[in-house]
Amino acid sequence: MTQIITNTIFDSNKSDVLHKNNKTIELKEVSWHDTRNDCWIIVYDRVYDITDFLNEHPGGDDILLEHAGRDATIAFRGTGHSAQAVRALDKYFIGELPLEERLFRKPNGIKLGNLPI
Numbered sequence: 001m002t003q004i005i006t007n008t009i010f011d012s013n014k015s016d017v018l019h020k021n022n023k024t025i026e027l028k029e030v031s032w033h034d035t036r037n038d039c040w041i042i043v044y045d046r047v048y049d050i051t052d053f054l055n056e057h058p059g060g061d062d063i064l065l066e067h068a069g070r071d072a073t074i075a076f077r078g079t080g081h082s083a084q085a086v087r088a089l090d091k092y093f094i095g096e097l098p099l100e101e102r103l104f105r106k107p108n109g110i111k112l113g114n115l116p117i
């Protein structure tokens with residue numbers, strides 16, 4: 001798939017709408033891709049096919065496989081990845097969750113920065 005994603009995962013200005021031409025992929029479908037030979041993960045409601053990245057990840061493949069077929073947002077964010085790592089995600093982008101299945105980028109959603117604690 002040839003697709004250029006111009007916004008980063010932290011770009012809240014563009015976060016509330018489905019981007020034109022972006023494919024929607026349901027959580028159920030993501031869950032089927034949970035092996036070393038076919039590994040998808042979700043970061044900020046976007047779906048990435050990281051099968052070809054497993055052997056290249058500086059943090060190792062095990063940690064990625066622990067999140068195969070699942071949401072990896074908190075793990076990705078929590079390990080303090082660089083801006084370069086965030087940009088590296090784009091290469092593996094294949095689609096995004098439907099609005100009703102999103103945790104982060106949805107219309108009128110709670111912004112973590114606005115929480116009192």
Ligand code: HEM
Binds near residue numbers: 081
């Ligand atoms: C497709 C998703 C991911 C990409 C593109 C990615 C990319 C990278 C890159 C480029 C680095 C080098 C350091 C940096 O630039 O920040 C790195 C390090 C690391 N990543 Fe990831 N990462 C991904 C997912 C994850 C996930 C889900 C975890 C789970 C906790 C993880 C854990 C780590 C750890 C622990 C390191 C540090 C390795 C070290 O310095 O020894 N990564 N990652």
